[in-house]
Amino acid sequence: VAAVLDLGHHAERIAQLDATRRRARGWRYLRYALIALLVGWSVEAIVVGDTDWSRISVAGVASAAWRFIDFDASILLSLWEPALETVLMATLATLLGALMAIPVAWLGANNISPLGRFTYYVGRVLMTLSRSVHEVVWGLVFVAAVGLGALAGVLAMAVRSIGFISKTVAEAIEDVNKGPVEAMRAVGANRFQVLMFGIVPQVLPVIIGNVIFEWDVNIRRSTIMGLVGAGGLGLALHRQMASYNYGGIATVIFVILLLIVFGEVFSAWARRKVI
Amino acid sequence: VNTSTKTLPEWKRFRFPQSLYKYAALLASLGFVWWSLDVLKIDVERLPGLLERIGDVLARRYWPPDLAHVMQPDFLRAIVDTFQMSYVATVIGLLLAIPLSWFASFNMTPSRRFLYPVCRLFVMTCRSVHEMIWTIILVAVVGFGMLPGTLAMTLFCIGFGGKLMTEAIESVRKGPIEAIRATGAGHLQTFVFAVLPQVRVAWAGIAIYTWDVVFRASTVVGFFGAGGMGHYLRESVQKVESRQVTAIILTIVAIVIVAELTSAWARARIARAVA
Numbered sequence: 252v253a254a255v256l257d258l259g260h261h262a263e264r265i266a267q268l269d270a271t272r273r274r275a276r277g278w279r280y281l282r283y284a285l286i287a288l289l290v291g292w293s294v295e296a297i298v299v300g301d302t303d304w305s306r307i308s309v310a311g312v313a314s315a316a317w318r319f320i321d322f323d324a325s326i327l328l329s330l331w332e333p334a335l336e337t338v339l340m341a342t343l344a345t346l347l348g349a350l351m352a353i354p355v356a357w358l359g360a361n362n363i364s365p366l367g368r369f370t371y372y373v374g375r376v377l378m379t380l381s382r383s384v385h386e387v388v389w390g391l392v393f394v395a396a397v398g399l400g401a402l403a404g405v406l407a408m409a410v411r412s413i414g415f416i417s418k419t420v421a422e423a424i425e426d427v428n429k430g431p432v433e434a435m436r437a438v439g440a441n442r443f444q445v446l447m448f449g450i451v452p453q454v455l456p457v458i459i460g461n462v463i464f465e466w467d468v469n470i471r472r473s474t475i476m477g478l479v480g481a482g483g484l485g486l487a488l489h490r491q492m493a494s495y496n497y498g499g500i501a502t503v504i505f506v507i508l509l510l511i512v513f514g515e516v517f518s519a520w521a522r523r524k525v526i
Numbered sequence: 527v528n529t530s531t532k533t534l535p536e537w538k539r540f541r542f543p544q545s546l547y548k549y550a551a552l553l554a555s556l557g558f559v560w561w562s563l564d565v566l567k568i569d570v571e572r573l574p575g576l577l578e579r580i581g582d583v584l585a586r587r588y589w590p591p592d593l594a595h596v597m598q599p600d601f602l603r604a605i606v607d608t609f610q611m612s613y614v615a616t617v618i619g620l621l622l623a624i625p626l627s628w629f630a631s632f633n634m635t636p637s638r639r640f641l642y643p644v645c646r647l648f649v650m651t652c653r654s655v656h657e658m659i660w661t662i663i664l665v666a667v668v669g670f671g672m673l674p675g676t677l678a679m680t681l682f683c684i685g686f687g688g689k690l691m692t693e694a695i696e697s698v699r700k701g702p703i704e705a706i707r708a709t710g711a712g713h714l715q716t717f718v719f720a721v722l723p724q725v726r727v728a729w730a731g732i733a734i735y736t737w738d739v740v741f742r743a744s745t746v747v748g749f750f751g752a753g754g755m756g757h758y759l760r761e762s763v764q765k766v767e768s769r770q771v772t773a774i775i776l777t778i779v780a781i782v783i784v785a786e787l788t789s790a791w792a793r794a795r796i797a798r799a800v801a
Contacts, residue, residue: 290617293610301607301672301753315667339562346559383782387658387746387756388775391763395588395771396580401566475658478750482566492662500666504659511654 322505323498330487330506336401337483337510340476341469344405348412348469349462355381355417360424363446374421382414386472390479404481408472412465416458423457424450459525467518474507484510591773601758601774605781608754611676612741618676619683619740620733623649626684627691628717634695634703636713649692652685657743658750665751675752679740687736694728695721727800731793738789745778 358364359374389407397403432449440449477485484507491499540548563570595601629635630645660681664674698721706720748756749763755778762770 286617289613293614296607296610297614297672297676297753303669303671307668312667319663319666336566339565343559343562343566346555379783379786380779383742383786384775384779385742385746385782387749388759388778391759391771392775393580395768396583397576400568402568405566405568471654471656475656478658478662488659488662497666500662504655504663507656507659508651508654515654 318497319501321498321501323496323502326487326491326499326502327506330484330503333477333482333484333487334506334510337473337485338470338514340401340404340481340483341408341466341473341514344408344473345412345462345466345469347405347409348465349416349458351409352413352416352420355413356420356424357446359417360421362425362427363450365442374417378414378418378421380414381410381412382418384411386411387475387479390476390481394480399480401482404473404476404483407476407481408469411472412469415465415468416461419461420454420458423454427453456526460522463518463521463525467514470514471511474510587768588772590769591776592767592769593773595758595762595767595770596773596777601755601777604748604753604755604758605777607672608744608748608756609741611672611679611747611752611754612737612744615676615679615683615744616687616733616737616740619680620687620736622680623684623688623691627688627695628721630688631692631695633698634717634721646692649685649688652681653689654685655681657682658747661747661750661752670751670753672753675744675747675754678747678752679744682743683736683740686739687732690732690736691725691729694725694732698724727796730796734789734792734796738786741785742782745782 355374355377357374358370359378361371364371364374386407389411390404393403393406393410397406427450431453432445435445435449473483473485475485475488477483477487478489479485484503488500488503488507491497491503538545626645626649629637629641630649632638632642635642635645657678660678661675664678668674668677702724703716703720706716711719744754746756746759748754748758749760750756755774759771759774759778762774
């Protein structure tokens, strides 16, 4: 009897909770329905509106894919130089990007930003701007600005790298151990000295680890910079595409894969060494 | 008393052997940079004053942006296309990535000998090949339009989201899994009732982040023959209509930044709702 009475006491609350749950479920279904509706609308636009199915057949797709299987080994040796260029472009871009990321991280770290809120936001905006533009777009911008060639690719990837490196470094600076910093301030170090000897030694492993990671990503990026006019394997790919040599395309992609595996293995090894 | 008159040696962060290594490393990297510049045929003499020239070219040829070009209905339609491509690719890619990331996680995979390496390799391949190379291959196979773009973005999404989702699965707590297993649950039941509830929140964040990255990429896939805004970018680049290029790039940047802010806001909301 006591239990029943107790339940009666709570009945109103239970009903309330039930209603909340029902409402939450209703919202959830509405959300799912909205997602499904958007997907349906988009799929319709892509599959029905934009694709000419009369021109796509299983046989056609199969034969189009089959063209790639014809591996063209004759150009393999000539790809050595573009492959080297690709790696060097990525390396230079990463170094340059890391250099340019230092001031941005300094601005964008909450605790050391030189003029407080204002410069903090400047740093954050620079990070977002660098990251939110795709490397192809950066490539086009720099090809337009400095002309065709490896320099445009290096600059494009460097600018694209600033965002990631400076963001992670700024985050590392923000949760730096305060002890050494305060100790240095107490003995009368100026801001630069605090930065150099109180903060940098603490965040250096993070910086190096992230720079190596970004190098790995930049190798991937640098394989396509040639498609917009900066050198490397992308240019070789572009040439094979322009001459409709599908076997050659397959060969270039094979070399790109080799390069990426090399980059991944090397960067994993280097990161283990550093951290 | 006597010690105060004796001058202490000046403090240095690096003493003799280390300082030598430091300078040797610095010298070696400078040499490397010099050699790379040489291999990449970057003219060092033209580097000073580079910024000035970039600014000059951009101001003379690329400014002001031709805003009328991005206001025409065809281009606005392309923006919607871009959104649709990224949306469908993210939804399908993530749905495919759910089982793939389950099979590719070392701790939860149903078969370590067969499914684990196969799925891991698949996700890795999707990730290592740059999304623009996927686009080129798929355009060559299924023809121009939104379909190859969507397929390429789907593969990219599997690679990008799949890796993050796998990492989320690999960091789940063991307790609930052992508890569910102890009741005699199979692989699927363990996954649904012990793993999914633990990774749900992380996956929601990953999903939004992936969409953000996929959207950024899908603004430029059109440059290589798939649909969306990139198509207009290519046309204007090829016709050397520099002011149109500026307008299109600025539009892309603006839209991507809006997408990124939305995604950051949504992720912060999820994090807050959980905490």
